[in-house]
Amino acid sequence: MDSTYSQSIAPAKVIRGDNAWEEGKQIIPLISQRALFLGRSDSTKKIRLNLIEDLKKNNVTTIPAELNHDCCEEDINQVYEIAQKNCCDGLIASGGGKVLDAGKLIADQLSIPCITIPLSASTCAGWTALANIYSPDGAYIKDKVLKGCPDLLIFDYNIVRKAPSRTLASGIADALAKWYEASLSSSSSNDGLVQQAVQMARVLRDQLFIDGFEALENPNSDAWIRVAEGCALSAGLIGGIGGAQCRAALAHPVHNGLTQLKFSPKALHGEIVAIGILIQLEIEGVYSKNLLAQQAKEQLIKFLSKINLPLSIESLGLKDITNIEIKKACEFILQNHSEIHNLPFPINEKELIESIAQFKRMESVMEANRIAKSK
Numbered sequence: 001m002d003s004t005y006s007q008s009i010a011p012a013k014v015i016r017g018d019n020a021w022e023e024g025k026q027i028i029p030l031i032s033q034r035a036l037f038l039g040r041s042d043s044t045k046k047i048r049l050n051l052i053e054d055l056k057k058n059n060v061t062t063i064p065a066e067l068n069h070d071c072c073e074e075d076i077n078q079v080y081e082i083a084q085k086n087c088c089d090g091l092i093a094s095g096g097g098k099v100l101d102a103g104k105l106i107a108d109q110l111s112i113p114c115i116t117i118p119l120s121a122s123t124c125a126g127w128t129a130l131a132n133i134y135s136p137d138g139a140y141i142k143d144k145v146l147k148g149c150p151d152l153l154i155f156d157y158n159i160v161r162k163a164p165s166r167t168l169a170s171g172i173a174d175a176l177a178k179w180y181e182a183s184l185s186s187s188s189s190n191d192g193l194v195q196q197a198v199q200m201a202r203v204l205r206d207q208l209f210i211d212g213f214e215a216l217e218n219p220n221s222d223a224w225i226r227v228a229e230g231c232a233l234s235a236g237l238i239g240g241i242g243g244a245q246c247r248a249a250l251a252h253p254v255h256n257g258l259t260q261l262k263f264s265p266k267a268l269h270g271e272i273v274a275i276g277i278l279i280q281l282e283i284e285g286v287y288s289k290n291l292l293a294q295q296a297k298e299q300l301i302k303f304l305s306k307i308n309l310p311l312s313i314e315s316l317g318l319k320d321i322t323n324i325e326i327k328k329a330c331e332f333i334l335q336n337h338s339e340i341h342n343l344p345f346p347i348n349e350k351e352l353i354e355s356i357a358q359f360k361r362m363e364s365v366m367e368a369n370r371i372a373k374s375k
């Protein structure tokens with residue numbers, strides 16, 4: 001090996017379990033006594049207020065702040081100023097992926113410790129040293145690599161179980177993408193750590209296939225724990241071990257491109273990534289020598305359908321999408337710095353547009369089949 005890699009592999013400490021918060025709230029004062037407490041959605045406000053109340057009893061002063069949109073420049077600047085003005089010595093981010101990303105990014109900019117408390121298992125954002133930046137209306141702009149993973153991650157089962165099951169299904173799709181993308185982008189890597197990360201992603205995929213449905217049916221099952229932690233923790237670890245060489249290939253670039261369009265209603269990150277994986281497999285089947293891509297796609301469709309994830313661009317909230325819009329998304333997907341260039345085979349704009357159009361034609365058949373089966 002003739003290169004040097006600097007990697008942020010995992011949070012300094014992870015507390016997970018039924019009573020993770022009970023233990024975590026006693027450790028937080030050792031990290032921060034005056035923390036900015038970041039959240040967003042009204043639906044989780046009550047949970048956040050309980051956490052803040054507990055922190056008060058543990059002698060931690062909290063300065064509450066909320067995102068107005070996604071993790072966007074406007075929100076980041078606004079919260080950064082609140083944290084600075086109040087001389088916060090730490091930041092606690094409690095919410096879904098966008099809140100966790102924004103919290104990590106602001107703590108990174110202020111060089112203060114960051115504590116993440118995921119309120120769902122919808123992404124591995126509570127773990128990673130990365131933040132995705134969006135526009136105020138949710139269009140993906142760029143990734144930012146941070147100085148490190150969070151100082152503390154608290155994954156409390158009783159808190160995460162309260163999240164809507166749709167967030168877990170979305171998390172499953174996002175975690176599945178690790179295998180489909182890393183196995184493609186890192187297929188020729190000589191690096192042992194990357195090879196091992198790809199194999200971890202395969203094991204995680206199998207576990208999600210085996211346990212995913214039961215996890216969604218029964219949040220009190222052991223399967224739920226394995227799946228929720230697979231999505232929120234293991235997926236992050238895979239990204240940490242694999243590092244910059246073991247990244248996205250097509251599913252995430254397709255997600256990034258599709259977010260440039262107007263969704264109604266809004267889709268979750270993993271729901272868009274799920275369509276991204278299907279489009280990736282469609283393209284692999286045509287442009288790479290992967291003869292198993294079609295089989296992998298059929299297997300995945302069956303599973304996604306079982307856990308009620310959207311199988312079509314239409315059901316994702318992009319009804320009546322035009323050819324001009326597909327072209328706009330494809331131009332974004334093919335930008336110079338896009339991870340699509342990690343693909344082991346080239347694809348040009350015309351081919352990409354045709355692949356997405358082909359996917360759109362086939363997906364209406366898939367949706368029709370699903371509706372017919374559910375009757």
Ligand SMILES: [Zn+2]
Pocket residue numbers: 123174252269273
């Ligand atoms: Zn993702």
